[in-house]
Amino acid sequence: MTALNRFPSLMARAGTASALTLAAVGGTIVAPGIASEAEASTVTASTKALKIAASKKGSPYRWGATGPRRFDCSGLTLYSFKQAGKKLPRTAAQQYNKTRHVSAKQRQPGDLVFFHSGRSVYHVGIYAGKGRIWHAPKSGDVVRLQKIWTKNVWYGRVR
Known part of the structure; x- marks a missing residue:
């Protein structure tokens, strides 16, 4: 062509x-x-997913919840990208395996941020820029914007 x-x-x-x-x-x-x-199309979907996650600010955390009113970490990313037209698997580790891995220098708002211990991914959020993520942190907490608190993170771009 x-x-x-x-x-x-x-x-x-x-x-x-x-x-x-x-x-x-x-x-x-x-x-x-x-x-x-x-x-x-990925940039557009990632931007939409980021806005959707931000719109869920204050939604309560519930383990295993995928929205639209309650979320766990991977439930928030799954819901946000689904609403933006992209399909993700259920867990943070499965989501990491389905993304195109990018370096910290290549990260962009809308990329997924995976928190890990060794080789095990245990948490995920959506990169919002300026070292911050939208995520559903833990039981008793709510969806919120927070600074990335560790260097033990990997980044993935939804395809």
Whole structure:
């Protein structure tokens, strides 16, 4: 598929001379800020999931709950991404195994943050930016925004 076929609206805005130059050069358009279709839909779903999690602020924690009024940690992430059109497995460990792992430097708002001890994942939240997550912490607590309190975390991007 040529660059012209993949970005028809871009070509319409760029004009005939630019389109002909791209056609002569061939290959792929490389421009900052233009993501592939798959990346763009993931970013949109992640952004939606983050907003949905934030909208659940104050909802009580309940072990095994997946919403819409009560949540455990992985229940909140499952619910938020489901509402955003993405399917996740039930537990934090299963969710970690289904995400594309990214480094702390690559993390973006909407990525999942997995808390671990050794190789075992025991908690998950949704990265909100600035070192904070939305999560359902523990029994007796509520869904809230909190600073990441440990360096023992891994990051995963929902595909």
